[in-house]
Amino acid sequence: MKALNFNQDATCCVVTTAPHSLTIYNCDPFGKCFELDTRTRNNTGSNDSLDGTALDASVANEEDNGIIVQMLFSTSLVAIADRNQGVKKGKKLKIVNTKRKSTICEIVFPHEIVDVVMNRKRMCILLESDQIFIYDISCMKPMTTIDLWEDHIKSNSMVANIAENMRVQSDERNNTTRKRRNSVRSRLRPRIALSNDDRSILCYTAYSSNNNRPDSFLLNDIVVYDALNVKPLNYLNTVHKGNIACLAVSHDGKLVTTASDKGTIVRVFNTGVDMQFDSSNSLVYEFRRGSRPCNLYQLIFDRKTTKIGCVGDSDTIHIFRLSLNQDTDTAPELDSAEEELLEQNNDSSLKKVSKDHSKQLKHFLSKKIRESIPNQNLRRDFAHISMKESVRYCLGFPEEFPSQVYVAGDDGKFNVYSLPSTPGECVLMKTSIFN
Template identity: 60%
Template sequence: MKVLRFNQDSTCCVVSAAPHLVSIYNCDPFGKCFELDNRSTSNGREGSPQYTVADGGTSEESDREFVIEMLFSTSLVAIADRSQGSSNGKKLKIVNTKRKSTICEISFPHEIVDVVMNRKRMCILLESDQIFVYDISCMKPLETIDLWEDHFKRTANTNAKSKGKKQNDLARERRNSVGARIRPRMALSGDDRSILCYTSYSANKNNPDSYLLHDAVVFDALNVTPINYLNSMHKGNISSLAVSHDGKSIATASDKGTIIRVFNTGVDSEYDSTKPLLHEFRRGTRPCNLYQLVFNRSATLLGCVGGTDTIHIFNLNNSDRNGISGEAGDDELLLANNQSDTLRDTKGSSESPKQLANYISRRIKATIPNQNLRRDFAHINVELGTENCLGFPDEFPHQAYLASSDGQFKVYSLPSTSGECVLTKNSTFN
């Protein structure tokens, strides 16, 4: 079984028990409420999807790639099935689960990697590193964001031929697949402000021919205009990203996975561009693949799920903002502006030796991991090797939901003081 995701308020969970089967479960009370059987006909052509509420059987797991997003607890679901060929992977079906019918089908030039939506907007990320923004009320396309095009507009110092060559070479090397660890990420705020955050390419200073995904763009999807650009959020590529319900905060983790950072998106007038970093946490000291970050509705908690046997929950209310340190070398990026200013000051100054010594000292200090960074407020121990998905239900702010690839759905009670979450209910996907 593959656990796909919770909806925005964690009232429902989407799972796939077979290559052609997608099921939606209510979380409270727990039970299956919808099932899509999207199997192909025997001659290889796609058959008509069957919408049922019957129990689904299990089968051997395969490399199926469903992309699905549910609009809160409404009957609107967006589904793309990449498991039946590239042509089907380019189609997004908007399904009404109550009427058990397809409302519309939208075709795209490339395969679909991710879909996010709220009550105002729907955003679709394609394999070609393009994001399509739609008005969800009438399914009207509003904007196409090309991550490569935006990057080369910002780096207009190279000639057009060179740009095109680099773009084509990297496009051949990279497949922006659903299961790829390093690929563009996007997240959309749950409220009507519709703040879209997505990772952006930037050139590697040490290797100009390679590119990193360690920047992020804050985009107003409601008014279709960019708001802010956050530079060098990590030293490595951003592998996981989340945005708070109100769009004011963005959480990121790099492919190293040892440090979690929360930044101000700058959607409010009181935004301080000199202090974008709000919180910084240490998940652990060993590298780990983090594949989910999730805020609770009030943005007081941040959940972190990865390939270890522990799920971490961080408290955003009282974290320490004094330390700017983390994975080796990562904080040099966060201190880059201050350091570059210091370096400029050392030139032509009578105090150059002293300032240069301070500069070098700060660089060395920045490469040493700080063990005093805040750790998790609460944690959940899970079985190593299972894939997990975490949700914070809006209805029950002191609980956390956990869906696992071993077919288990668990409800945990969050501790009042730092410690382990308490299991209060256990159900099974059938």
């Protein structure tokens, strides 16, 4: 069994128990509410099986599950793509009404589907070809297509022999795409995240090049995109040294959180929505998950943007707390070591300036000093959950119960935990079994 994800308000959870079968469970009260077999009934191409009758009871032993599912809050609308049926089927996205148990429409794309995100206004589909298709969800009308590779080439048009490089890079991209076949959970691929509100702020990773090596690429930039009005808003450069492996956007689209393929640091940035944007001063929070590298699977904000959940292949799920009223323009207090460094950076002219100017200079130098010193004392989690390292989990923050957190695992268990009032371990309240 594989636990895929929770819907946006954590009222439902999707799991798969067979290669082409998925089940949706209500979280509270816990219980099965929908089953679907994603294959056709027979080889003649008749209608899909939507009545929950599994055609094959065998369980997949694959490391990677090729079924992609995205629910629309607590509505009956579900988007499904099944890559387990081969390349041709992996290009097809089904929009299913779970109450009527019928397929509303099918959309066929030029390449296989890697990820789907949606809210009440927009649906965004990421393909293996590094393209993002944006749809108006009310009528399933295509709005625009974003080509990450083309955008990268355009932004590096001054590179010598660009035409030849494009050909070589295109071949390399095709080879990478073939290698990524059936790797929905691969960490080396673009990432997309969409805000849950109607504003529809889309954040996606973009390719960046080393100036000294234009033929090498990293996915460590972020584009902030207005999917509602179909236009780019802001650009975040080099948010990590390595590739971005995890990405999440807050409910209102104002914050984006990221983690690299190393998985030791979690960062939170302003997207620039509803504020004057300064890309050089966009970092708001920085947390240390741990000292050892970890493959992170999920980052998630709660509805009120007060917490971030972090799930990886370690034996601990971390929950970080965000300050409710943090002034991002105010530098934190200096510790004694930083005060000493600051004094060393002051010259005799500092004594001649006014008291107010001295404070401003101190504020400026403190920021510069902090940027130049590797921070070994980053904030840690305020809550954690000890889990089995061999099991893969997904996490949800229920809007209805803000003091709780839901955890579903590939071991077939659905756990409800209560968050501690002071930093510490979450307390297990209830366990249910997926069946």
